[in-house]
Amino acid sequence: xxxxxxxxxxxxxxxxxxxxxxxxxxxxxxxxxxxxxxxxxxxxxxxxxxxxxxxxxxxxxxxxxxxxxxxxxxxxxxxxxxxxxxxxxxxxxxxxxxxxxxxxxxxxxxxxxxxxxxxxxxxxxxxxxxxxxxxxxxxxxxxxxxxxxxxxxxxxxxxxxxxxxxxxxxxxxxxxxxxxxxxxxxxxxxxxxxxxxxxxxxxxxxxxxxxxxxxxxx
Numbered sequence: 293x294x295x296x297x298x299x300x301x302x303x304x305x306x307x308x309x310x311x312x313x314x315x316x317x318x319x320x321x322x323x324x325x326x327x328x329x330x331x332x333x334x335x336x337x338x339x340x341x342x343x344x345x346x347x348x349x350x351x352x353x354x355x356x357x358x359x360x361x362x363x364x365x366x367x368x369x370x371x372x373x374x375x376x377x378x379x380x381x382x383x384x385x386x387x388x389x390x391x392x393x394x395x396x397x398x399x400x401x402x403x404x405x406x407x408x409x410x411x412x413x414x415x416x417x418x419x420x421x422x423x424x425x426x427x428x429x430x431x432x433x434x435x436x437x438x439x440x441x442x443x444x445x446x447x448x449x450x451x452x453x454x455x456x457x458x459x460x461x462x463x464x465x466x467x468x469x470x471x472x473x474x475x476x477x478x479x480x481x482x483x484x485x486x487x488x489x490x491x492x493x494x495x496x497x498x499x500x501x502x503x504x505x506x507x508x509x510x
Contacts, residue, residue: 293439293440293442294439294440294441294442296370296372296416296417296418296419296442297370297372297417299370300432300439301370301371301419301427301430301431301439301441302369302430302432303345303366303367303368303369303370303371303426303429303430304368304369305429305430305487306334306336306345306368306426306429306430306491307336307488307489308334308335308336308489309332309333309334309489309490309491310331310332310333310334310490311331311332311333311334311489311490311491311492311509312329312330312331312332312509312510313329313330313332313492313495313507313508313509313510314326314328314329314330314507314508314510315327315328315329315330315505315506315507316505316506316508317503317504317505318503318504318505318506319502319503320501320502320503326354327354327505328351328352328353328354328359329351329352329353329354329356330349330350330351330352330507331349331350331352332347332348332349332490332492333347333348333349334346334347334348334426336368342367343367343368343369344365344366344367344368344374345364345365345366345367345368345371345426346363346364346365347362347363347364347365347366347423347426348361348362348363348364349361349362349363358381359380359381360378360379360380361378361379361380362376362377362378362422363375363376363377363378363379364376364420364422364423364426366420366423371419371423371426371427371430372390372417372419373390373418373419373420373423373444374389374390375387375388375389375390376388376390376420376422378401380401383400384400384401385398385399385400385401386398386399386400386401388420388444390418390420390444392417393413393414393415393416393417393418394411394412394413394414395411395412395414395418395444396409396410396411396412397409397410398410412444412447412448414442414444414448414449415449416442416449417442418442418443418444418449419441419442419443419444419452420443420444421443421444421445421450421452421479424481424492424495425475425483425485425491425492425495426491426492427441427443427452428454428475428483428485429485429487429491429492431454431456431475433456433473433485433487434456435456435457435458435459436456436457437454437455437456438453438454438455438456439452439453439454439456440452440453441453441454451478452477452478452479453477453478454475454476454477455475455476455477456473456474456475457474457475457476458473458474459471459472459473459474460472460474460484462484462493462494462509464493464509465509465510470486470488470493471486471487472484472485472486472493472494473485473486473487480497480498480499481495481496481497481498482495482496483495490509492507493508493509494506494507494508494509495507
């Protein structure tokens with residue numbers, strides 16, 4: 293089990309990067325279709341003598357219309373979350389702040405919640421699962437490793453169980469080759485993660501319909 297702040301999950305290995313994926317919908321019969329273009333930008337910033345990992349992701353439809361922007365701020369080394377926000381072109385947003393065991397925030401994506409600041413006490417420090425694979429980048433990778441990581445669910449403490457199963461090599465768009473670790477999780481997500489930028493090279497998400505979404509670096 294990964295105890296947040298214990299040092300077992302080490303974000304100091306993360307360096308500034310830029311990344312971009314094409315997202316493909318693969319139907320149960322194998323038919324493929326474009327789903328989204330997804331950009332990812334990470335930087336290390338210093339505020340009042342402390343280093344933070346700041347991540348911005350933009351989601352576009354296949355015609356490059358902006359759909360969503362996700363913004364994460366975490367402590368750099370520990371990857372303990374500070375805040376997470378989403379912004380949409382129509383002005384709707386969500387914003388969450390993390391402080392010790394408490395997560396509080398607003399979400400105008402649901403009109404019923406738009407005027408309410410919700411606060412949840414998880415009883416322990418938790419990670420922000422909206423970081424997706426960048427949390428896993430901090431693992432001490434080795435074949436067979438199984439990590440149990442606590443994260444903040446919508447209303448309760450949840451667990452990400454990540455199993456490092458193997459190493460695989462990918463050819464990037466510039467024809468260079470990069471070695472990755474394949475990480476299978478209990479959240480229907482499988483990652484292929486490199487130990488150097490741009491880190492998340494590929495991602496599969498299994499959907500309840502039997503289809504899957506596939507992120508691939510472009």
